[in-house]
Amino acid sequence: MNSIELKQDIIAYSKTIGIDKIGFTSTNTFSEMKSRLLRQQELNYQSGFEEPDIEKRTDPSLLLDKSQSIIAIALAYPSKMKEQVLSKKGERRGIFCRASWGTDYHMILRDRLKKLEEYILSKVPEAKLKSMVDTGELVDRAVAQRAGIGWSGKNCSIITPEFGSYVYLGEMITNIPFEPDTPMEDQCGSCNKCVEVCPTGALIQGGQLNAQRCIAFLTQTKGFLPDEFRDKLGNRLYGCDTCQTVCPVNKGKDFHFHSEMEPDPEIAKPLLKPLLRIGNREFKEKYSKISGSWRGKKPIQRNALIALAHYKDETAIPDIIEVLKNDARPVIRGTAAWSLGKIGGNEAREALQHAVQTEKDEEVIKEIEKGLTFYVH
Structure with missing residues (x-):
């Protein structure tokens, strides 16, 4: 099976395990993101929760030997509760953001990436793979944008045409040379x-x-x-x-x-x-x-x-x-x-x-x- 067939095979399989969107990109350095991160560092705009090494955050080749491609995945999450509870006088309620509803998304995405890894290894036993979700070195948004998952919005989220920005992101670096997908062009326009x-x-x-x-x-x-x-x-x-x-x-x-x-x-x-x-x-x-x-x-x-x-x-x-x-x-x-x-x-x-x-x-x-x-x- 060549890489073109394997790519289509992986896309088809991803749909069967609950991956809502999948894209492929190269392991070229994320040059634009590197410039942005350096600027963020200069301005002290970072949160401190990120991987401190900007080289690791922007150069996938440092993370996996002989890496050639990155597979990006996205899973859509709910924006509304099916069952509503009201905050009322004497019984006031707080709120967790939507990205914290349900089971920890790190666990959900790791499960999908693990299944994807197992499937790829069943097809290419010698493949090298490294998966990550959020707390990994790479910038999820940069990978997703270049892999055609969505565009990087003005709100610093990946926005997909299908699911909006209500998506969790994860990625897998591999030594398999997949044909990269086309990045999605910015669609925010003049909206601010x-x-x-x-x-x-x-x-x-x-x-x-x-x-x-x-x-x-x-x-x-x-x-x-x-x-x-x-x-x-x-x-x-x-x-x-x-x-x-x-x-x-x-x-x-x-x-x-x-x-x-x-x-x-x-x-x-x-x-x-x-x-x-x-x-x-x-x-x-x-x-x-x-x-x-x-x-x-x-x-x-x-x-x-x-x-x-x-x-x-x-x-x-x-x-x-x-x-x-x-x-x-x-x-x-x-x-x-x-x-x-x-x-x-x-x-x-x-x-x-x-x-x-x-x-x-x-x-x-x-x-x-x-x-x-x-x-x-």
């Missing part, structure tokens, strides 16, 4: 909605993101959330979908092809107050299967406190006071103090006045004082 509505101005311009300002990144940090972003967070617990939901290409796009991607509404949109007192074991049991849990419960609890402040949920005041009094973690105590001040009321003020007398941590004291300043105005 994602840049205009980004809550924190993280999209500097189309295709350039300052990750340090991106809510999706900020929800994953473990320290105090900078003041300027707290009112922007809303009820987000993990991630941000704004630049996707405003995209005209995404209008009406909602696909439910993969059962493991279906969200449990009580996990994807959980009640906020119970999150404040959830223990490690319960958190692991309930949330460990979703990608949004990878940083542990601390950032999510901090974000839940900010979300309760966003709602000005007075019913949460006793729960937040309990956190302020008893939580061992300064970031959580401090955020609780700020949240109490934001919600307001006599009970919250008395708790803050008492806490400022007993608190020892300097950063927490600053947050208590911030909470008390809400009463001055």
